[in-house]
Amino acid sequence: MAGVEKSYSFIAPAKEIDVELTVKRSRFIGSVRISLDPDDASEKIKGFPEIFPKANHHCWAYRIGTENILEHCSDAGEPAGTAGRPILGMLKRHSLQNTLLVVTRYFGGIKLGVRGLIEAYGEAAELAVTEAGSVEMELNLLLDLSCSYEHSKTLSSSLKKWGFGEDRISALYGENVEMSLYVPSSLKPDIAPSLEEMFSRGMLQKLEWGNSAVPMPRDKQ
Numbered sequence: 001m002a003g004v005e006k007s008y009s010f011i012a013p014a015k016e017i018d019v020e021l022t023v024k025r026s027r028f029i030g031s032v033r034i035s036l037d038p039d040d041a042s043e044k045i046k047g048f049p050e051i052f053p054k055a056n057h058h059c060w061a062y063r064i065g066t067e068n069i070l071e072h073c074s075d076a077g078e079p080a081g082t083a084g085r086p087i088l089g090m091l092k093r094h095s096l097q098n099t100l101l102v103v104t105r106y107f108g109g110i111k112l113g114v115r116g117l118i119e120a121y122g123e124a125a126e127l128a129v130t131e132a133g134s135v136e137m138e139l140n141l142l143l144d145l146s147c148s149y150e151h152s153k154t155l156s157s158s159l160k161k162w163g164f165g166e167d168r169i170s171a172l173y174g175e176n177v178e179m180s181l182y183v184p185s186s187l188k189p190d191i192a193p194s195l196e197e198m199f200s201r202g203m204l205q206k207l208e209w210g211n212s213a214v215p216m217p218r219d220k221q
Contacts, residue, residue, distance in 0.1 A: 009139075010136070011095050012098050012135060012136075016034060017032050017128065017131050023116075024110040026110070027104075028105055029052060029104040030127055032100075033102070038072070044102075045060055055105060057078055059075055060084065060100065081114075081118075083103065101128060140182040140185060142210030143180070145178070145204060146205040148205070149176075162191050178206075192209075
């Protein structure tokens with residue numbers, strides 16, 4: 001996404017899930033997915049006809065971003081305003097961000113009417129987000145480090161001071177000590193200068209930040 005956002009935390013589904021609801025013989029399947037950008041959401045939406053073949057509609061909505069939230073929805077062939085808006089409304093009611101919600105419909109032979117469709121899509125969406133639950137997440141960046149054994153204790157002490165215990169670090173001991181860990185994006189400005197100084201002084205042989213942010217529950221960081 002263009003630009004740099006100041007906020008890295010957001011409310012997202014606790015798990016991705018598919019739930020089913022039957023209304024007057026029509027099957028409605030609510031699918032919750034985490035999605036960090038519109039392109040990813042579009043690709044996931046395109047994949048639903050393969051996940052649920054022979055379905056009549058794959059209606060959807062998403063809210064993407066942490067500060068300037070992008071909202072979009074689609075009725076996907078249903079009467080205007082009967083599907084996309086109720087689905088989006090449910091995402092907004094639960095304050096979910098970086099979330100895609102798709103409601104798939106298998107027509108059961110009985111027409112529901114405009115009001116019936118709005119209620120059915122809204123109910124399927126609510127069931128899905130309720131079952132998925134919610135959790136506060138923060139975007140994390142992968143950090144790869146390498147140092148000699150001579151400087152490994154200094155590096156480990158610095159990481160521990162910043163809140164990264166051994167349980168959060170993947171270490172490989174070979175010719176050098178290789179360490180990998182996920183760092184909350186909000187913390188990078190605080191620790192990057194010290195790491196860069198260690199690198200310039202030759203205490204680190206490798207200092208690489210990942211390009212893609214990964215959402216992780218804050219209580220698991």
